Amino acid sequence: MLPDNLGTFLSVLWEGVPETVIATVGGIALTIVASFVAGLALLSPSRTVRVISRIYVEGLRGTSEVVQLFWLFFALPILVGFQIVPLWGGIIVLGLNHGAYGAEIVRGSVQSVPRAQYEGAIALSLSPAARMRRVILPQAIVEMIPPFNNLFIQLLKSSSLLSFVFVNEVTRQGQAVLVPLFTAQSFTILLLVLLIYLVLALIITAVMRLLERMASTRLGRRPSEQARRKRVTGAV
Template sequence: MFDNFELFLTTLLRGAPLTVAATGGGIVLTILLSFVAGLAMLSRSRWVRFLARVYVEGWRGTSEVVQLFWIYFAVPLLVGFQLVPLWAGILVLGLNHGAYGAEIVRGAVNAVPRAQHEGAIALNLGPAQRIRKVILPQAFVEMVPPFNNLFIQLLKSSSLLSLITVTEITNQGVQVLVPNYTGQALTIFLIMLVLYLILSLVITVVMRLVERWAARVAGRPATARARVTGELGI
């Protein structure tokens, strides 16, 4: 069963850097879009909320495969140039998972007790200051676990980039190894599963460290918030 194991592992590992690059780039874009769209959905402006909701529902409600094909194959026909496959993949991963992340941000901010909002207002903090100094430090702690799940899902979705010729792990396994070693497909797919599992565990470990850091950060303004709410009798 494990004949040519070293060859299979070496070949699949050649695709690992592109899998990591696609996942890392997708995560960065996901975080950016999650906060922009999530906070936009809480805006006082009806038009800002509407545009954010259109983005969220549009990207959550359509197929990720079709989105990938649209960005890579259809959009070039409209704009006259084609993105590099990896960048097209990162763009789709970020846009798609950013739509889900926006709901995480919105829900976490809404979960912050109303008294914290009122205490910040009583201190004459502006909207940006309230969000940055009081609301987000508390909300961020609640965001980390669901973002962990979202980033793992993004990692698994990176395998779709094999459909647009990105030579990541799945492409190396399905397009390079399996056609030449059909009788050992089980071994190839098993190694692929283990590689994705390892990368998922890395994401989980990093996010747990982030969660601990976020809890400490949220603890620093907690004393000030407690003093503020105490003085206000909240």
């Protein structure tokens, strides 16, 4: 039995897709920046830099994302006297929170580049910056892509939290707009919401596979068996 209101459901949910996509893409962009800055800082020779980065990473991983979101929306305005546009605030929380997880991915991947690569770069008297940019990072990035794929899907899923702060993204369009109007058809509505997220997750995975292929071709190798396994067992 195909519900009569399928067209209505899809068009209302569709209105939420841009907000979900903007929040996710913006969040991913900020995650990448935060991950690299904090991840490389974790490897810094300066103790102070390492400690600051560690506090950021553990602080954001240790407190709940919902709390961070509510803090930004309800506590911060009392402190600073103005409220952030919900979508922007959402991007900040999604990006900074997942950036804390990404920092560990960056740190781990950089450390997993064989020691001989450092030594070779030093022997060629490359400057520390050139060493990182030309030798270490191109190899580390191939290793980073599968875990970042998992992280970005987590971020996409977390973007549904923005419905709590009144961003009209897909979840809110479904749960707060459609369900109260068509309660008897909750099953169809929420299944459609889930399917929209599934499609977006598949798009993220497809893009990341493409990037992984490009990154490893640049190094003259195919995606490693190890990286492929990591994708399957990948964790939060």
